[in-house]
Amino acid sequence: MTDHPLTDDILISRFLKHARKFNSYTFDYTADGMRAAYDLAIDHMSQWVEENGHEYVTYDYELGCQSNLSQMITDLKEAMRPTTTRENN
Numbered sequence: 415m416t417d418h419p420l421t422d423d424i425l426i427s428r429f430l431k432h433a434r435k436f437n438s439y440t441f442d443y444t445a446d447g448m449r450a451a452y453d454l455a456i457d458h459m460s461q462w463v464e465e466n467g468h469e470y471v472t473y474d475y476e477l478g479c480q481s482n483l484s485q486m487i488t489d490l491k492e493a494m495r496p497t498t499t500r501e502n503n
Contacts, residue, residue: 419495420451428454455494462493 425433425443432447443451470486473479 425451458494459490462490466490466493 429443429447429450432444432450434442434444466489467486470483470489471479471481
């Protein structure tokens with residue numbers, strides 16, 4: 415069991431063309447597959463920042479622009495790898 419959101423179903427559906435199949439249960443993903451997964455993660459992160467980034471930046475007339483980047487990073491990590499995601503491997 416894993417907490418990783420990149421489930422076996424996602425790997426098979428999106429990256430099987432980049433994998434070598436050893437048997438019906440074992441796959442070896444190539445460098446191209448890893449690059450595709452990395453690109454997918456960047457797409458998800460970018461979408462999350464576009465949808466939620468405004469919540470971490472405020473403007474105060476006297477203080478100017480204020481941001482809470484440490485909380486944004488914490489929340490982004492949680493969104494990218496939620497603890498409620500479970501998969502049997």
